[in-house]
Amino acid sequence: MINATKKWLFLKISSAIFVPLKLWFLFNLVSIYDKSYNEVLSFFISQPTKFLFSLFIIFAYFYSALSISEVFEDYIQNEKLKNVANKSLFLFAIIIPILVLIILYKLSL
Amino acid sequence: MKDKNPLSPHIQIYSWHISSLVSISHRIAGIVNILIITLICCWIAYLLLGNNNYEIIFNFFGTYLGKFLIVGSVWSFSFQALSEIRHLFWDLGFGFEIKTSNITGILVIFGSFILTIFFILIKNSLL
Helix, strand or coil: CCHHHHHHHHHHHHHHHHHHHHHHHHHHHHHHCCCCHHHHHHHHHCCCHHHHHHHHHHHHHHHHHHHHHHHHHHHCCCHHHHHHHHHHHHHHHHHHHHHHHHHHHHHHC | CCCCCCCCCCHHHCCCCHHHHHHHHHHHHHHHHHHHHHHHHHHHHHHHHCCCCCHHHHHHHHCHHHHHHHHHHHHHHHHHHHHHHHHHHHHCCCCCCHHHHHHHHHHHHHHHHHHHHHHHHHHHHHC
């Protein structure tokens, strides 16, 4: 299987997982955004919210990195610039979810 | 081959129709959504600072700007979710005909507003 096909498959699989997670998060976002500190905190550290929110963040960044790299592919002609943009994007997509997982762990302590 | 990669046509030369509008909006919504999710991550990080410091966030969400940001985020996420479902149907081989594609494009646009209203109504019914 060539890399472009693998990338397309990953994009579609992550999209199929990300859509229901997104709708789940939207439903909860409108319910908690204006709640007190304790209510918001207990939402993010209780199960299954913590697990689902972690999945939401991981798939959000994974899916976005793949789809935004397609935008770079379509609109950036300079190969060097495109490589830098793609590497920065994938680094960002790895670091932020790891930080969020650490934060969720710390909040649970 | 350096700098010879063929590019997609830039948006200013498109003749606007429903499919191009939804396609371009899908890409813009994707970029906006990841910025919103990054802000949500900052919101979660802010929880580490404790109850006393959270008052700033609590007060911000009470303002019109805060509420606008939430409603805007809900619309943007809804739009991307519906547009992504449309793409998944295309990947399964359905909805390629121009008429069907136009109808699903309109459904994505109107559906995103309906879904946003639905989420806001859920919020109000929970109060």
